[in-house]
Amino acid sequence: MIRYIARRLLYVVFVFFIVSILMFGIYKMVPGDPARMMLDTSIANTDPEQYNKLYQEARERLGLDKPIVVQYVSWIGNMLRGDFGYSSQYRMPVIDMVKTPMKNTILLNLASLVLVFGITIPLGIVTAVKQYSVFDTVVQVGTVVGYSLPAFIISLVCIFFFAVKFPIFPISGVNTAGFTGTGWAKVLDTAKHMALPLLVMTLSSLGGITRYVRAAMIDVLRMEYIRTARAKGLREKVVIYSHAFRNALIPVVTIVTGWFVGVFGGSVVIESIFMWNGIGNVLFTALKQQDFAVVLAMQMFYVVLTLAGNLIMDLGYCLVDPRVKLE
Amino acid sequence: MRICAERHKLLWWQNSPRRQRSRMEMTMRKKRNTGFFRNLFRGLFFGQNTMDPPVIEEEPVRSPMRMILIQYRDNKVAMTGLVVFVLIFLACFILPILYPLDPSYQDVTQQNLPPGFSQQKVPRALRQNAKQIDAGAAFSIGIDQNGTVYLWGILDDKLKAVPEDLKPVSQVSAGLSHVLALQEDGTLRTWGNNRFSLDQVPESVQGRSDIKQIEAGYQISMVVTEGGELFVWGNENLISIETGKVQGNVEKIVSNTTTALALTKDRQVVSLSAKESTFDAVPQEIQGRAVDLAATDKSAAVLTEDGRITVWGSQDFGVQEIPQKVQGATVAIEAGRSHFTVLLKDGRVVSWGRNNFHQTDVPAEAETAASIHAGYYQNYVIREDGSVASWGLKGYLMGTDDFGRDVFTRLVSGGRLTMTIGAIAVIISTLIGVLIGGFSGYYGGKIDNILMRFAEIVGAIPFLPLAMILSSIVGNNVSELRRISLIMVILGVLSWPGLARLVRAQILAEREKEFVTAAKAMGIRELSIIFRHILPNVVTVIIVNTTLNFASCLLTESSLSFLGFGVVEPNPTWGNMLTGSQASTVIVNFWWRWVFPALALSLATISINLIGDGLRDAIDPKSNER
Numbered sequence: 001m002i003r004y005i006a007r008r009l010l011y012v013v014f015v016f017f018i019v020s021i022l023m024f025g026i027y028k029m030v031p032g033d034p035a036r037m038m039l040d041t042s043i044a045n046t047d048p049e050q051y052n053k054l055y056q057e058a059r060e061r062l063g064l065d066k067p068i069v070v071q072y073v074s075w076i077g078n079m080l081r082g083d084f085g086y087s088s089q090y091r092m093p094v095i096d097m098v099k100t101p102m103k104n105t106i107l108l109n110l111a112s113l114v115l116v117f118g119i120t121i122p123l124g125i126v127t128a129v130k131q132y133s134v135f136d137t138v139v140q141v142g143t144v145v146g147y148s149l150p151a152f153i154i155s156l157v158c159i160f161f162f163a164v165k166f167p168i169f170p171i172s173g174v175n176t177a178g179f180t181g182t183g184w185a186k187v188l189d190t191a192k193h194m195a196l197p198l199l200v201m202t203l204s205s206l207g208g209i210t211r212y213v214r215a216a217m218i219d220v221l222r223m224e225y226i227r228t229a230r231a232k233g234l235r236e237k238v239v240i241y242s243h244a245f246r247n248a249l250i251p252v253v254t255i256v257t258g259w260f261v262g263v264f265g266g267s268v269v270i271e272s273i274f275m276w277n278g279i280g281n282v283l284f285t286a287l288k289q290q291d292f293a294v295v296l297a298m299q300m301f302y303v304v305l306t307l308a309g310n311l312i313m314d315l316g317y318c319l320v321d322p323r324v325k326l327e
Numbered sequence: 328m329r330i331c332a333e334r335h336k337l338l339w340w341q342n343s344p345r346r347q348r349s350r351m352e353m354t355m356r357k358k359r360n361t362g363f364f365r366n367l368f369r370g371l372f373f374g375q376n377t378m379d380p381p382v383i384e385e386e387p388v389r390s391p392m393r394m395i396l397i398q399y400r401d402n403k404v405a406m407t408g409l410v411v412f413v414l415i416f417l418a419c420f421i422l423p424i425l426y427p428l429d430p431s432y433q434d435v436t437q438q439n440l441p442p443g444f445s446q447q448k449v450p451r452a453l454r455q456n457a458k459q460i461d462a463g464a465a466f467s468i469g470i471d472q473n474g475t476v477y478l479w480g481i482l483d484d485k486l487k488a489v490p491e492d493l494k495p496v497s498q499v500s501a502g503l504s505h506v507l508a509l510q511e512d513g514t515l516r517t518w519g520n521n522r523f524s525l526d527q528v529p530e531s532v533q534g535r536s537d538i539k540q541i542e543a544g545y546q547i548s549m550v551v552t553e554g555g556e557l558f559v560w561g562n563e564n565l566i567s568i569e570t571g572k573v574q575g576n577v578e579k580i581v582s583n584t585t586t587a588l589a590l591t592k593d594r595q596v597v598s599l600s601a602k603e604s605t606f607d608a609v610p611q612e613i614q615g616r617a618v619d620l621a622a623t624d625k626s627a628a629v630l631t632e633d634g635r636i637t638v639w640g641s642q643d644f645g646v647q648e649i650p651q652k653v654q655g656a657t658v659a660i661e662a663g664r665s666h667f668t669v670l671l672k673d674g675r676v677v678s679w680g681r682n683n684f685h686q687t688d689v690p691a692e693a694e695t696a697a698s699i700h701a702g703y704y705q706n707y708v709i710r711e712d713g714s715v716a717s718w719g720l721k722g723y724l725m726g727t728d729d730f731g732r733d734v735f736t737r738l739v740s741g742g743r744l745t746m747t748i749g750a751i752a753v754i755i756s757t758l759i760g761v762l763i764g765g766f767s768g769y770y771g772g773k774i775d776n777i778l779m780r781f782a783e784i785v786g787a788i789p790f791l792p793l794a795m796i797l798s799s800i801v802g803n804n805v806s807e808l809r810r811i812s813l814i815m816v817i818l819g820v821l822s823w824p825g826l827a828r829l830v831r832a833q834i835l836a837e838r839e840k841e842f843v844t845a846a847k848a849m850g851i852r853e854l855s856i857i858f859r860h861i862l863p864n865v866v867t868v869i870i871v872n873t874t875l876n877f878a879s880c881l882l883t884e885s886s887l888s889f890l891g892f893g894v895v896e897p898n899p900t901w902g903n904m905l906t907g908s909q910a911s912t913v914i915v916n917f918w919w920r921w922v923f924p925a926l927a928l929s930l931a932t933i934s935i936n937l938i939g940d941g942l943r944d945a946i947d948p949k950s951n952e953r
Contacts, residue, residue, distance in 0.1 A: 011780070018784050029800055141404070144940065148932040150882045152889050153925045156908055164915050171911065268791055269886055273909050283792055284890065287799050295796055302789035310787075 005315065012307045019303045020079075024072050027296045079300060085293035089286065094297045098282060104174055105266035105278035108194060112201040113259055116209060119202070121252065124213025128221060128248075129240055139210065146207025151269045155200045162196060169195045172275035197274040201267065212255065217248040250321045257316035261309035265302060395867070398945035405941020412934035415927065419742035426733075428740035430897040432683075436464040436503055436545070436584070436664070436703060437731035439917050444722035446480040447705060449715050453477045456713045462663075462702030463501030463543070470496050472713065474511055481722075485526075486519045501702065502543030507550075509541050517548060523562040532558050544582035551577045555592055568599040583622045584664070590620045596629050605640045613637050621662035623680065628667050630660045636669065644681035653677050661701035663719070668701040676708055684720035692716045726919035728904070738923055741899035745928070748815050748900070749880040755819025756880075757826060757873050761862070764830025769838055769857045779831070786824040790883065793821065795892040807898060814893055818880055826872050833865035867946040874939035878932045885928055901928040 059065045063074055078085070084094040127136040163171045170176070175189050220226065221244055229239045266280035275281065279298070286294035389397070399405055446465060449457075453469050460469040466480030474495025478486060486506065493516060498509040505519030505526065513536030515528050523546060532538075532550055540551040547561035557570045557577045568587045579590040586600040594617045598606040606627050619630035626640030626647065634655045638647045644665045652671075659670040666680030666687050674695040678687035684704045693716045696708040704720035725734040767778040794817050798810070805813070837843065838861060846856045887893030888902030896903065901924045907913065908921035 011783070015780070015784050015787050019787055022784075022788075026796060026800065144936050145929075145933055148878060148882075148936045149929050150885055150889075150932075152886065152905060152909075153929055156905070156914065156921055156925060159909060159911065160914050164911050171909070265789075268795070269890065272890065283795075287795055287892070290799075295792075299789070299792055299796065302792055303787055306787045306789055 001318075008311055008314070012311055015307060016303065017076075020076055020300060021072065023296060023299050023303070024075060027292060028068065079297075084297035084300075087286075087291055087294045089289045089291040089294070094294050097294070098279065098297075101266075101278050101282045102264065104276060105271070105280070106263055107190075108197055108201065108271075108276060108278060109263040109266065111194065111198050112205070113256075113263060115198070115202045116205045117252075117256060120206060120209040120213050123210050125217050125240070125245060125248070127210070128214045128217035131218065143207040143210045146203065147211075148207075149204070151200060151204045151267065152273060154203050155196075155270065155273045158196055158200050158203075162199070169193075171196060174277050194276075197270050197276050200270050200274075204270075209255070213248070213252055216251045217244065220244045220248045223247070250317070253320045254313050254317045258309050258313035261305055261312055265305050391867075395942075395945045399941055402941045402944060405937055405944070408934040408937025408941065411930060412938060415742065415931050415934065416746065419739055419746055422739040423736075423743050426736045426739060428736050428899070429683075430899075432732060434664075434731035437727050438729055439920070440465050440481055440723055440727045440731075441917075442723060442726040442734075442919050443481070444724075446720055446722045447717040448479050449707075449717065450477045450479055454715050457709045457715045458713070459499060459698070460700040460707040460709065460715065461499055461501040461543075462700065462705035462707065462719075463506070464503045464703050466501065467702075467705060467707070468499045468501045468506050468508075469707075469715075470499050470508075476508060478506070485521060488518055490516055490518060498541055500541045500543040502548070503545050505543055505546075505548070507541040507543040507548055509538055512536065513538060515541065515550065517543075520546070522546070523560075525561050529558065529560050540579055542580050542582055542587075544587070545584040547582065547587075549580050549582060549587065551580050557589065559587075567601040569601045570599065573597050573599065579620060581620050581622045581627075581662070583624050583662075585624065586622075588620055588622050588627055590617055590629075594618065594632075596620060596627075598627075608639055610637050610639055619660050621660045621667060623662045623665050623667065625665070628660055628662065630657055630669075634658065634672070636660065636667075638667070646680040648679060650677055650679055659699055661699050661706075663701050663705065664703050666701075668699055668706050670696055670699045676706075678706065686719035688718055690716060690718050693718065725923045726917075728920050729917075734904075734919060734923055737899040737904060738901075738927055741901050741904055741924070742927060742931075744811070744894060744898060745881060745884060745900045745902070746931075748811065748818070748884050748894070749877055751815045752818035752822070752880045752884070753873055753877045755816065756821075756823040756876060757869065759820070760823035760826030761830055761869060763823070764827035765834060765857050765862065767827065768831035768834030769853070769861065771835075775831070778827075782824040782827050785821060788821065790821055791886065794818070794883070794887055795890065798887070798892045807895075811894055811898070814884065814887065818883060822876065822880065822883075826869070826876065829868060829872060830865060833868055834861055837861045837864050867942075871939055871943045871946060874935060874942060878935040878939065881928070881932055881935070901931075 056065075063071055066074075082095060086092070087094050087097050090097045123139060127139045130136050159171050162169050170193050172193075174193055175186070176193075179186070179189055181189065226239060226244055229243045230236075234243075264279070266278040266283075268280040268284050270276070271278045271280035272284040279301075282294065283298045286292075286298065446467070449460075449467075449469065452475075453471050456471040456473075458470050458472050458474075460467060463480070466478060466482050466486060469477045469479075471477070474497060476489060476493060476496050476499065478489065483504070486504065493508065494510045494512060494514075496508045496516075497511045500507045502525075503520070505517060508516045510516060515532055515535075515538055517528055518526055520526070525546065525548060535552060537553040538550055539553050542549040542551075544561075545566060547559065547563070547566050550558045552558075555575045555577045557574060557580060559568060559570060566582065566584075566586060573589045573591055576591045576593070577589050578592045578594075581588050581590075586598065586604055586606060588606060589597045589599055591597060593615065595614050596609045596617050598604065598609060600606055605625060606622070609627075610629075613629050613631050616631040616633075617629045618632055621628050623640075623646060625643060626638055628636055628638045628646075630636055634657045636649050636653055636657055638649060640646075646665065646667060653669050656671045656673070657669045658672055661668045663680075663686055666678055666682070668676060668678040668687075668689075670676055674697070676689050676693045676696050676699055678689050678701075680687055682688065686701075686704050686706060689706075693706075693708040695710050696716075697711045698709045700707040700709070701719075706717060706719045708716045710716070723733050723735065725738060728734055728737070763778050763782065767775045767782075794814075797817055798814060834857070843856060843861060846860050851860070884893055885900065885902030885905075888895075888900045889905050891903070891906060894900045894903055904924040905921055913920055
C-alpha cells in the first residue's frame with residue numbers, strides 16, 4: 001500500500017513537471033514583451049539611449065536576459081514556494097487576489113456537492129430497484145437529456161424561468177451591489193444570489209451521476225450474496241438498504257472523493273454567466289484581459305487539482321473496498 | 328392485448344427481454360411486431376421482408392454486425408435518436424446550399440425582428456380598395472379610397488398607437504420606425520418612434536395646410552409644401568442634409584439611410600448631402616429634364632421626360648444594369664434599400680438590383696399596375712381596380728439577431744460549422760487514441776509504460792482552460808479558417824486519452840487469444856496483426872466511444888465559442904450564436920435569438936447520445952442491463 005502510494009506520488013510529481021514545462025512553453029509563446037510593456041513608450045521617441053538602458057534594466061529585473069532554462073527553474077521555484085506571480089490587472093500578487101474567489105467557489109461547489117449526491121443517490125437506488133418501471137424509464141430519458149445539455153443552455157432556461165418570468169432570484173454577482181449588511185442578512189443575500197448558479201451546477205451534474213449510481217446498484221443487485229439474502233427470507237427493505245446499498249456505495253464514494261477535489265476548481269461557464277466571483281471567473285476575466293500571470297497560475301492550479309483528484313480517487317477506492325488490490 | 332401493452336412497456340427503454348425469453352415467445356412476438364418503421368428499415372437495408380423462422384427450426388446464423396443492426400433497430404429510443412440526428416444532419420448540410428450565408432452581411436434596419444411572415448400580409452379590407460401604400464423597415468402602411476389607415480407587418484406598441492382622432496388621410500409615408508400621415512384637411516399627423524421628437528409635428532409645420540409631399544425616412548421626417556418649401560426634423564446627426572440651396576424650389580424629395588435628394592421645380596436634381604457623397608455627381612445631361620427620382624442606399628436614379636432612366640452612384644448589386652425594355656417606356660420609379668422598381672407605360676412592372684429577399688422577382692399578378700410603391704425590401708403594386716400585389720421580403724422564419732441577420736440562415740450554416748468541427752476533432756482524437764492504445768496494448772512493457780504516462784500527462788491538462796489559453800494566444804493573429812482548424816486540432820489532440828485507455832484494455836484481452844498466436848506463427852507483420860487482426864474485434868467499442876465523443880466535442884466547441892474563445896463572429900456556430908443571450912433583455916424580448924440555437928444544439932447532442940447508448944446496448948448485451 002505505502003509502496004503503491006509512493007510510486008503514484010512519484011508519477012504525479014513527474015507528470016506535474018512535464019506539464020509545467022509545457023505550460024511555461026505556452027506562456028513564453030504569448031506575443032508581447034513583458035519588459036517593454038512595463039516601460040513608458042514616450043521615452044523611446046525623445047531619448048532612445050535612455051530608453052534602451054531602462055529596457056535592459058527591466059529585462060534584468062524580470063530575468064528575461066537569462067537563458068530560458070534558468071528562467072523556468074526560477075519560475076517553478078517561485079511557484080513551489082507559493083509565489084504565483086503578479087497580476088497586472090488587479091495590481092496585486094496572484095495569491096492575494098484569488099482568496100475571495102476561492103472562498104466563493106468552495107461555497108458554491110460544496111453546496112452543489114451536497115445537493116447532487118443528496119438527490120442522485122436515492123434516485124439511483126430507486127431506479128435500479130424498480131428497473132424497467134415507468135419511473136425508471138422517465139428518469140433514464142431525463143438523465144440522457146441532462147447530460148446532453150451544455151451548462152450554458154441550462155443557465156439560459158433557468159434565467160428565463162427563475163429570473164425573468166418569475167423574478168425570484170438575481171442573475172449576477174455574489175452580493176447585491178453596495179450591500180453592507182452583516183451576519184444573517186449577508187448570509188441571506190448571498191444565498192439568494194447563489195440560488196441560480198447552484199441550480200444550474202446541480203442540474204448539469206444530475207444526469208451523469210444518477211446513471212452512475214444506478215449502474216453501480218444494478219451491478220450489486222445481481223450479485224450472489226443478494227440472491228442468498230433473499231433466499232434466507234430477509235425482507236426486501238433489508239436486502240436493498242442493508243446488503244445492496246452499502247456495497248453500491250463503494251464506487252459512489254470514490255467519485256465523491258474525486259469530486260471533492262473539484263470543489264476548488266470552479267466552472268468557467270457557469271461562473272462567467274452569473275458573474276459569480278469565483279476561480280473560474282478569475283480565469284475567464286484574466287484571459288479576456290490578457291493577464292497571463294494569473295492564467296498560468298490558474299492553469300497549474302488546475303493541473304494539480306486533476307492529478308490530486310485522480311490519486312485520491314484511486315486511493316479512496318482501495319480504502320473503502322478491501323477487495324481491491326493495488327498492483 | 329395485455330401482453331402487447333406489456334411488451335411495449337418493456338421495449339420502450341431497452342430491448343433485453345428478447346434475450347431473456349424463450350425462443351418460442353420470441354417468435355410469436357416477432358410476428359406481431361410489424362411496425363411501419365420496422366418494415367421500412369428492413370426494406371431499405373435487408374431487401375425483402377423475410378419470414379420469421381418457425382418455432383422448431385434453428386435460427387439462421389447471423390453475422391455479429393447484422394445482429395447489432397437488428398438489436399439496434401428494435402430499440403425505439405435509439406431509433407428515434409437516429410432519425411432526429413439524420414434530420415438535423417441533412418438540414419445542416421443541405422439547407423446552407425439553398426440558403427447561403429454571407430458572413431459580412433449586416434443590416435441595421437432589420438435588427439431583432441421576431442419570427443413570422445407578416446410583413447406583406449395586406450389587411451383584407453385594403454386588398455381590393457387601396458389608394459396608396461408605403462413600406463417601412465419591417466412594416467407597411469396603406470390607405471384605402473375612404474382615407475382609412477391600415478398598418479401591417481412587425482409593429483411595436485408605438486406604431487400600433489394610431490391616433491384616435493385621425494381624420495381621413497390622403498397620403499401616408501413609412502420610415503424606419505415611424506409614420507407620417509397627411510389628413511385630407513391638409514394637416515399632418517405622425518406617430519411611432521418617439522426619439523428625436525419624431526412623434527411631434529414641429530410648430531413650423533403644424534399650422535400649414537398646403538403640404539404636397541411627405542417623406543418619413545431613416546429616423547427623419549421631411550415635408551414639401553406647394554410653395555416648394557422643405558421642412559426636415561428628426562435625427563439630423565445621422566442624416567445631415569442642407570436645405571438652403573433648394574428652399575422654395577422643391578418639387579419632390581426622396582431619402583435613404585444616409586442622405587436625401589431633391590427634384591426641383593425647374594426639373595433639376597440636387598443632392599442635399601451636407602458632406603461629400605457619391606450622390607453629388609448628378610449627371611449633367613439630365614438636368615432640366617428630370618420628372619421622377621428615386622434613391623437606394625448607395626445609388627440614385629432619375630427618370631427623364633423621354634421615359635429613360637439614368638443611374639449614378641455605386642455599382643453594387645447590379646443597380647446600374649438597367650434592363651433595356653424600360654428605357655423610353657418608364658412612367659414612375661421607386662427604390663428600396665438596394666433595388667429599383669419601375670412602372671412602364673403599358674402597366675408592366677420591372678425591378679432590378681439586389682435580390683437577396685426576392686425583391687426584384689416581380690410576380691405575374693403585378694402586371695396592369697396603376698401605381699408602384701417600394702421601400703426597404705418590399706414592393707407593392709396597386710392595380711386600376713384598387714387591388715394589391717406585393718413581392719420582396721415577407722419576413723424571417725426564425726427572426727433576426729442584433730445585427731439584422733437572419734437567424735435561420737445562421738442556424739443552418741452554424742450547424743454545419745459546429746458539426747464539421749466536432750466531426751474532424753473526433754476523427755483526430757479517434758486516430759490518435761486507436762494508434763496509441765493499439766501499440767500500448769499490443770507491445771506492453773516499456774512502450775506501454777511510456778505511452779500511458781504520455782496519456783496521463785495529456786489527461787492531466789484541464790481541457791477548457793487550456794483550449795481557451797491556446798486560442799487566445801495563437802488565435803488572434805491568424806485568419807479565420809486557420810483559427811477554426813486550430814480549434815479542431817486542439818479539441819482532437821486533447822481528448823484522446825480516454826479512448827486510448829479503452830482500446831489498450833480491449834487489446835490486452837484480445838492479444839492472448841489463439842488467433843493472434845496463429846497469426847504470429849504464420850509470420851504476419853506485427854503492424855498487420857494489431858490493426859488488421861486484433862482491431863476488428865474491438866472496433867465496436869471504438870464506434871460507440873466515437874459517437875459519444877462526438878457529442879462531447881460538440882458541447883466543448885459550443886462552450887468555447889459561447890465564451891468567445893472558439894469560432895468568433897461573423898462566422899456562426901451554435902455556441903457563439905448564444906453569446907450574450909444571458910442578458911435578461913435578450914432572454915425576454917428577443918427569445919428567438921437563443922431558443923432556436925439552444926434547441927438545435929440540445930437536440931443534436933441528445934440524439935447523438937441516444938444513438939451512442941443504443942449502439943452500446945446493441946453491441947454489448949450485458950451493458951444494457953444497466
